[in-house]
Amino acid sequence: MLVRARALISAGHPGPSVAITALVALLAALSGSRGGDFALAVTAMLAGQLSIGWSNDAADARRDAAAGRRDKPVVTGAVSVRAVWVAAVAALVTALSLGLALGVPTALLLAVVVGAGWVYNLGAKATTASGLMYILGFGPLPAYAASALPGQPLPxxxxxxxxxxxxxxxxxxxxxxxxxxxxxxxxxxxxxxxxxxxxxxxxxxxxxxxxxxxxxxxxxxxxxxxxxxxxxxxxxxxxxxxxxxxxxxxxxxxxxxxxxxxxxxxxxxxxxx
CATH class of the missing domain: 1.20.120 (Four Helix Bundle (Hemerythrin (Met), subunit A))
Incomplete structure (x- = not known):
């Protein structure tokens, strides 16, 4: 069970997920965001980023297997593709629910950031639109961090x-x-x-x-x-x-x-x- 849990966490790309979440948290914290709204915003972003990571490994399972990516848990069989898809959807629902608890603007910004990652994973990565997905995935982050501040100012x-x-x-x-x-x-x-x-x-x-x-x-x-x-x-x-x-x-x-x-x-x- 512990081995599978580790494999599932690894499939969520924890490094980039935590790094992006930490950047948002740092931006909000250094600007004075504190308390419940701050915690909700950070948790929602982490869940959203993990959902992107899980959907990436699930969508790329066949491609990664063909490329011999033994560093991928779904390729080695340490965790099933189905389990990774379930985790991705659950994390997505959690992220958007937490974002909505902070207000519609925050939820919409999070939907753009996370949605761009999902669209990238589901096919845009193989097109010239891949760059646009990264722009949409990172450009709204200051606005998202600002939404955790009192008054939700615009960036x-x-x-x-x-x-x-x-x-x-x-x-x-x-x-x-x-x-x-x-x-x-x-x-x-x-x-x-x-x-x-x-x-x-x-x-x-x-x-x-x-x-x-x-x-x-x-x-x-x-x-x-x-x-x-x-x-x-x-x-x-x-x-x-x-x-x-x-x-x-x-x-x-x-x-x-x-x-x-x-x-x-x-x-x-x-x-x-």
């Missing part, structure tokens, strides 16, 4: 734009280790098409430009705040690591840049007064 435009740039840059960074496997299994999303036409170097360069653009945007929005300059320097270093790294290093570096940008958003102010 500044640059907060949404920066989050979308980080999401799209993360998409390009995330596919770098899997370009060959994606080509073999017919996954032809936006980054894969860029790689097929201009080579892996173009995918790395795109990730670097997109990720750094978010930090540059926040630097300008801050009016040249000293902390923003420091943040840009750290982001530049992480972007280089993302561009030169192998395996999952690029995606980890992209999350590092996202964390830096969260701090910058708090310094600049991401919610309208």
């Amino acid at each position: 500044q435009w640059y907060a949404t734009a920066a989050a979308a740039l980080v999401g799209l840059g993360g998409h390009f960074a995330n596919v770098l280790p899997d370009l060959a496997a994606d080509r073999a299994t017919g996954v032809a999303g936006l980054p894969q098409r860029v790689g097929a036409r201009w080579g892996p170097g173009a995918v790395r360069a795109s990730a670097l430009i997109l990720l750094l653009s978010a930090s540059v945007l926040l630097l300008f929005a801050s009016g040249g705040h000293p902390v923003a300059w420091v943040g840009l320097g750290v982001a530049a270093l992480l972007a280089v690591i993302a561009a030169l790294g192998t395996g999952r290093v690029p995606f980890a570096a992209a999350f590092g840049i996202a964390a830096v940008d969260v701090v910058l958003l708090v310094v600049v102010g991401y919610a309208q007064a």
Whole structure:
């Protein structure tokens, strides 16, 4: 039972799920969100992200088996595809229910973020719309965090734009280790098409430009705040690591840049007064 539970948790992509949830929690907490609404918002986001992870492994079960992905629990048989689908749907319902408890705006924002992940998993990942799904999956995160604040203020435009740039840059960074496997299994999303036409170097360069653009945007929005300059320097270093790294290093570096940008958003102010 414990082995199956571990396998099920692993199928939910706990690393990215917790990382994205932590970024939202940090953004809300540093802006003063506390109490029940904060806890509900964080729990709803975690459930939503886990539902994306589970639906990904369930939808990709045959493709992962064909690619010999022994790191996937559904491929090794440690957990059944049916169990993963059940977990995905249960987590989705839980997420949306918790979001609705915070209000219709919060629930709608969460539906966009999580819905984009599901649409990506169910087919958009193999089309040029894959990039759009990452934009929709990350762009609304500042608005979602702001919805946990008193009065549910709207986000500044640059907060949404920066989050979308980080999401799209993360998409390009995330596919770098899997370009060959994606080509073999017919996954032809936006980054894969860029790689097929201009080579892996173009995918790395795109990730670097997109990720750094978010930090540059926040630097300008801050009016040249000293902390923003420091943040840009750290982001530049992480972007280089993302561009030169192998395996999952690029995606980890992209999350590092996202964390830096969260701090910058708090310094600049991401919610309208």
